[in-house]
Amino acid sequence: MKKNGKYRFSLQFAAESNDQICVGEFLERLGNRKSTVIVAALKEYLSNHPEINSSEAHIKVRVEAAITRQSVENLIRSMLDERLTALALETPSGAISQEQQDALEEDISAMLGNLDMFQ
Structure with missing residues (x-):
C-alpha cells in the first residue's frame, strides 16, 4: 500500500525449510535495513527478468522439499x-x-x- 509517498508491506513466511530459516535469520539481522536490501534484490531480479513487468506475465513459484x-x-x-x-x-x-x-x-x-x- 502506498501512503504519504511511502510503500508499506508486511511480510511473513514459515520457518519450515533451511532456505526459509536462512532468509528469516538474515532479515532479522538486518533490523531496520530490510527494505533497502529487499529493494536492491528485487531490482536486480527484475533487471534480469524484464518479462515479469509485462501485464500478461504469470509468476509461478515452485518450492521443493529439502528431502525427497x-x-x-x-x-x-x-x-x-x-x-x-x-x-x-x-x-x-x-x-x-x-x-x-x-x-x-x-x-x-x-x-x-x-x-x-x-x-
Whole structure:
C-alpha cells in the first residue's frame, strides 16, 4: 500500500525449510535495513527478468522439499539392510530363510507405501 509517498508491506513466511530459516535469520539481522536490501534484490531480479513487468506475465513459484521421498526411501532401506545383516549374523544358521526374506520385503514395501501419510 502506498501512503504519504511511502510503500508499506508486511511480510511473513514459515520457518519450515533451511532456505526459509536462512532468509528469516538474515532479515532479522538486518533490523531496520530490510527494505533497502529487499529493494536492491528485487531490482536486480527484475533487471534480469524484464518479462515479469509485462501485464500478461504469470509468476509461478515452485518450492521443493529439502528431502525427497526417494532419499527417505533410500535411507529407510539402508537402515533395514543394516538391521537384516545384523540379524543374519545373530541367527545360528547365519542366514534368513527365503520365506522370512519375502515377508520382510512385503513389510518394507507396505511401510514405504505408508510414507504418503507424512507428506
